[in-house]
Amino acid sequence: MNYCLLGAGFVFHTLAMIQRGFSFSRCPVNNLYEAITFVAWTIVATYLLLGIWSRLRFLGAFVSPVLFGVGVFGLMPALDNPYVGKPEFINGWSSLHAALILLAYGAFGLSSAAGLMYLTQEHDLKFHKLRAVFSRMPPIERLEMVIGRLLCAGFILLTSGLAIGAYYLKQTQGVFYKGDAKILWSMLVWVMYLALLLMRWRFAQTGRRFVWGAVASFAFVLMTFWGTNLLSAIHQQ
């Protein structure tokens, strides 16, 4: 039921975004309002994709409130600034760059939602809380697997998004790298997630520590995303 409703919402959301995209003739990810709706869209998309396996549909219980929160935030006034003048970036690369990175954050967001479930359930199991057994949460091993896969997917998306960003910068400004706040910040995020995945694969830092890492990393992204966005000159058009 939840899955179907979210699916229907997703269809309408997609139609609305396509329309907006066509009316500006580019991917609608240029101001904060569009970025927020796009993140919401990517979260639903990722969830629907995972929901193909009905075992993973439990994520919906955590995803839906997050989506609602994001949606309300997106409707705040003054986020949907009209474009000033003719946008500088008009080719597909910049749209692809933004879309891939936002998709990555969608995956990271979902993984931290699953992470919160893991941490609650793991704590309850460890300390013999009765509610651990009574709860209908999925087994922690499966949760950890979901978190791991989401982080991998997110990391690949982030990597390709950043690479395209660098390629685009080279094309337009002749350099791969610029000392811009958001570029530095994105690289920091990339290194953070790389470290998290490496710790898990190479040093068997699994379970609670790994999940804490996933949750904390996304919390960091959430808290600093808008700030660095404002500081960054090349992302303020």
Next chain:
Amino acid sequence: MPIVVVGLSHHSSPVTVRERFAFADSAIPATLHKLRETGLAEEGVLLSTCNRVELYAVTERADRPALSALRQFLLECHDYREPITDEIYTLSEPESLEHLFKVACGLDSMVLGETEILGQLKKAYDLALQHKQTGRCLNKAFQRAFNVAKHIRTETNIQRGSVSVGSVAVELAEKIFSSLSDRQVMVIGAGETSEKTARALLSRGAHSIIVSNRSHDRALKLAEELGGRAVQFEGWANEFEKIDIVISSTSAPHYILDRAKLSPLMRLRKNRPLLLIDIAVPRDIEPEVNFLENVYLYNIDDLQAIADNYLKQRQEEIARCESIIREKAKGLFAGLPPQFGLPGSTRLAFGNE
């Protein structure tokens, strides 16, 4: 309505009496046949388990003499001559129907809400059905009883959770591991509870049970029974790399697994989750190991606490189940022609279809 129950159960009589009344499966059809021959009843189902012997019958006369005749029949079947009073109960409608539904739901069982009785009841009914000892009335009552049992299982918490240590262990394992198939279980020290727990895990798909015991012969025997493999007691730690669940129940006076020992083993296992079930008294596993990452240690008290809590939950559901049962029993013969649902009706023509 003329469905009556005559019988005895763990509530009414001790095992010394119950064992005298038990029927072998092979003797049941003949007994039912005799019951109908003598004209005491038109239909009959005989349920005989270790906790109860009950005769469900349809008789034209549901009055006191008919009931005591049925009671006498049961006594004569076993040639029981000792004085007997409250050990045998007789119930007529509507209590008899409600009793049947309660039995089907496990409400009358020793372990509240257990489901084994439903299977036994189905078997008893099938046996009578095959030998054409049932008719329209009992067929309907038993079908309804099975429906009610199903309804109660889905609508209430009476069967929720596990009330035995073994099945609680399985439930815990299912909260930790994605699936129990292909999990390796190690049993250290063979005992009754550890064996039951291992069997419960086995029934959920876990395999490769490894048994280790001070007496290697005992280990070999249990390993063979469980379809696993036995290792020497001294060498159990060497097998640890692939193990996911450990059930420990040795009679060792000291800890056989402590934090210092487990810590390197966990690294060997690449920190995969590990469920330790310590059912030994004195305990086998140092409580400190629970502080290691990905280790989940439960001792016998922890498991018992969970089981007790489930039992409490089930007890809280009894009232709800009983009201459902009353409702369903009331409605059973409501849809039939008038001569069926009238209480105390004496003239009934039941075909032996």
